[in-house]
Amino acid sequence: MSTWFTESAWPPIMILATVGGAGVALYFTTQRVKYLVALIPLILLGPVIYAFEQRHVTERERVEQSVYAVTAAFDRQDRPEVLRYIGAQEIVLHKVAEWALDTIQPDGPLNVTDVAVAMHNNDTRADVHFRANGSISVMGMGKVGHCASRWELKWQKEGGDWRIIGVQRLDPISGERMDIDARSERLTR
Numbered sequence: 001m002s003t004w005f006t007e008s009a010w011p012p013i014m015i016l017a018t019v020g021g022a023g024v025a026l027y028f029t030t031q032r033v034k035y036l037v038a039l040i041p042l043i044l045l046g047p048v049i050y051a052f053e054q055r056h057v058t059e060r061e062r063v064e065q066s067v068y069a070v071t072a073a074f075d076r077q078d079r080p081e082v083l084r085y086i087g088a089q090e091i092v093l094h095k096v097a098e099w100a101l102d103t104i105q106p107d108g109p110l111n112v113t114d115v116a117v118a119m120h121n122n123d124t125r126a127d128v129h130f131r132a133n134g135s136i137s138v139m140g141m142g143k144v145g146h147c148a149s150r151w152e153l154k155w156q157k158e159g160g161d162w163r164i165i166g167v168q169r170l171d172p173i174s175g176e177r178m179d180i181d182a183r184s185e186r187l188t189r
Contacts (some may be wrong), residue, residue, distance in 0.1 A: 009053035087163040107135040
């Protein structure tokens with residue numbers, strides 16, 4: 001189970017800074033050195049908390065890293081790497097991903113933003129919403145230009161790794177569900 005403490009080091013560091021600020025204020029108000037001495041453990045604890053957070057990677061962070069990794073692999077058109085992120089039982093998703101790799105060519109880096117991860121089933125499943133924007137070319141159409149997209153991926157932990165078990169394209173503005181592409185319908189029947 002993930003907690004706020006291990007998701008980011010900054011909340012506890014900000015708490016330490018607030019307590020430290022109060023200690024400095026007390027020192028200037030009372031001119032007692034003991035308040036400055038009391039700050040030493042706080043000063044030493046900040047880097048310890050930061051180092052701990054950097055070493056402790058939560059399942060939520062692993063899922064988020066997987067989102068960036070699979071989109072980067074698609075950006076590079078690395079077929080084996082993209083397919084590695086899809087669940088072994090997801091035959092239709094494999095076909096849709098192969099179709100997308102054959103059809104869509106990024107014309108520069110994809111910009112992935114607004115990644116939101118929701119964990120379920122004791123951190124063995126996750127829903128991820130994100131946006132991927134960039135210039136693309138489409139086979140048969142040529143250069144399309146800038147394309148904004150929004151996605152919802154369902155992930156499942158399989159053998160210690162996170163795998164995609166569901167993909168839903170969303171309208172980039174309204175968030176309504178859309179077909180991945182009208183031509184991909186034949187792959188999902």
